[in-house]
Amino acid sequence: MDLVERGLAGERLAIARLLTQVENDTPAGQKALDRLFPHSGKAHLVGITGAPGTGKSSLANRLALALRAESGAKVAVLAVDPSSPFSGGALLGDRLRMKEAASDPDIFIRSMASRGTLGGLARTTAGAAQVLDAVGFGWILIETVGAGQSEVDVARLAHTVIVVDAPGLGDDIQAIKAGILEIADILVVNKADLEGAENTLRALRAMLEMAYPERHSDSGNKMERWQPILLSAVATTGEGIFDLTKAVRQHARYLQESGGWKHREAERLRREFELLVRDRLWEQWKERVGVKQLHKISEMIAQREISPQRALADWGDIPKNDEHD
């Protein structure tokens, strides 16, 4: 049996190797993804995002255990880290903090490291999720550190997005909240045992009421758009985790019944394809223009002989002749 077949048979080591191929973006990895693709499309992907300090990792840990226990399906966790200059990859920290879930043989945990290319992280994470989906993980949790655009991109790869908040994270967190509220299906105030948790809950509720005024209309329409669920939790003690898994399953069911699942799945795949094409185009453009010419262009820009905009007009086009026409 080759690696793909062994992966499909559920062999852990093979799965780990497939993930490494995908993460390193090797031709073998691309080929494996192509072969695994027909087996995918069954997993439910859950994105977990929010600012640092909110305790996302602990929450992901607990959620993995609870989903595993309740549904009987296998659970995978993808922890998406900024790359560390020290470890040359993802930090050990997340794995340590997840040791509880890691001791369960039906829970698979993997840290993804950014390789520094634009959009590269979202693309390799999508590939990793596809591998795990194909080899039979029913739930795939994608945990992102931070709350910037690239984290939002990663979260958009999921079917259900959990945004985690916590009390006492200061002032400028408000900006983050507004930015990612848009993508939240479930909002969790973690560390709810800390002072100020009530205020945080109240502030989020107020924002939700502004964003979803129809929540308060008595339309009685059951197929109306999803209203984000607001919860509180204490991941370290497990408080609120039952409600969280319930909310995740409720959202999954909602997506199935409303047809939203298919829509999100299609959008997810469309984005994945876009990421693939964008990187490929750039690589091919570089090859076409040539290292020497690219160096010359960069030099002229650095000398301010031409602007980046002019250089774009002169060299940035896809050639007009199209052999596909």
Add this chain to the structure above:
Amino acid sequence: MDLVERGLAGERLAIARLLTQVENDTPAGQKALDRLFPHSGKAHLVGITGAPGTGKSSLANRLALALRAESGAKVAVLAVDPSSPFSGGALLGDRLRMKEAASDPDIFIRSMASRGTLGGLARTTAGAAQVLDAVGFGWILIETVGAGQSEVDVARLAHTVIVVDAPGLGDDIQAIKAGILEIADILVVNKADLEGAENTLRALRAMLEMAYPERHSDSGNKMERWQPILLSAVATTGEGIFDLTKAVRQHARYLQESGGWKHREAERLRREFELLVRDRLWEQWKERVGVKQLHKISEMIAQREISPQRALADWGDIPKNDEHD
């Protein structure tokens, strides 16, 4: 006089309009950037990044005032926000918190909003910095909210990068620290009057000592690589701001003397050009393939008839015939 000429003459309203054109990525904005480019290349760009809750905005506010006072040069602040679904753009919060600096006519403050395209924010921020540079701002502070990959991308557009930390931000912030330590020229522990500040300083110092062991060798080589400066500050009271401006000016001088400035400037412009080309290639590819065909491809992928990898192989290439050859 047209808009570009009025901007070059220092007219505030014209500058604001130019920035809007660039932010909205209009053809007029691209043309303006091309015309402004020869006037640029004099400003020193300072990136300020770090996790939410560290008080970056207050620090940027203080730094803007101090640089203005000490150097006599005009100072601009670009606050890079995740887009808000409510305001349709950047939040008012940053501007409010910056009101002190905003009342100085020689300090220009602008919030940049992400338009949601991959890499789009870094690109429009680079454009905005180019406008401000060309119209005579000597210092341009680029403040990013968050610490994810896209924020790091934005920070890399700067000559000097300040990473802000604060005590008591919890556990998973450690992962962030390691990830952005790599790009820090200056590290500031803000809120140094809070409990735990000493621990945060100690932890950062230990990380720096690991990353820069040569700091402890007595090589006596003055042109050795830059050793990040570690500082503490209390932005709300202004404590430590003098040391911070000193460090920023010291780094700027170091870059000039070591030739590093030219190197960073070239790298900055190379990245800006890459962002431009990537977006252009994608736009042109979409046009070439056509909306209908793209829809068909997406449909086939969604139906799992072909994998994204196969679709990439079939449609993702730049056509072989190259009219530039």
